[in-house]
Amino acid sequence: MLSTVKGLFTSNEFYAAYKEIEKARESIRDGKYDTAITNSISSAESTMRIIHEKTNTELPNNKSVAELFKSTRQILKFDEADKEQILLQLVNNLHGLVSTFGSLRNSLSDAHGRGNLSGMAQEYYAELAVNISATLSTLLVRRY
Numbered sequence: 001m002l003s004t005v006k007g008l009f010t011s012n013e014f015y016a017a018y019k020e021i022e023k024a025r026e027s028i029r030d031g032k033y034d035t036a037i038t039n040s041i042s043s044a045e046s047t048m049r050i051i052h053e054k055t056n057t058e059l060p061n062n063k064s065v066a067e068l069f070k071s072t073r074q075i076l077k078f079d080e081a082d083k084e085q086i087l088l089q090l091v092n093n094l095h096g097l098v099s100t101f102g103s104l105r106n107s108l109s110d111a112h113g114r115g116n117l118s119g120m121a122q123e124y125y126a127e128l129a130v131n132i133s134a135t136l137s138t139l140l141v142r143r144y
Contacts, residue, residue, distance in 0.1 A: 005138060013054070014141050017046035021137065024130045033121035040126070040133035041065065041101050047137040048072040051144055066099040076143045094139075097132055 009018035020043035027036035048068045052059050055075050060067045073079070078091045 005134070008138070008141055012141055012144065014047055014050050014137075017043045017050060017137055017141075020046055021130065021134050024126070024133070028123065028126050028130065031123075033123055033126035036126035037121055037129045040129040044069075044098070044101065044133040044136050047140050051075055051140060054144070065101045066095070069095060069098040072140060076140065078143070094136060098136065101129070101132070 006018055009015055020039050024036045024039035024043065027033070027039060045065060045068060048071075049059065051057075051072050052075065057071070057075055060071045073091060073095070079088060
């Protein structure tokens with residue numbers, strides 16, 4: 001499965017996003033859960049930015065993960081994809097998860113510095129972030 005995903009990302013020129021997910025997995029292995037959260041969210045952001053680049057679409061002014069997803073969702077025409085609205089419901093739920101990504105990064109990752117206190121990120125938070133990011137990124141690349 002992982003080699004299939006790697007091939008998908010490589011063949012569609014999303015390798016930078018794939019490398020971020022790999023870094024996140026390595027960070028989990030090394031017990032660096034805050035770094036894993038940072039890298040996993042970076043992977044999703046990279047995927048969305050690459051889609052914007054490849055479609056010659058400007059990035060939204062507000063470059064938050066939620067706004068980037070909203071713009072990417074429009075580029076990939078998710079709202080038009082499903083007459084029965086089932087896919088749309090899933091995409092709306094993904095939007096909720098993506099919106100929470102920013103909060104997760106702000107509170108548990110090392111993206112904004114750490115100070116003197118060690119991070120509170122637990123392994124299960126890091127795994128959740130990696131899995132959500134990998135699922136979202138794969139969906140976006142396949143839809144692209």
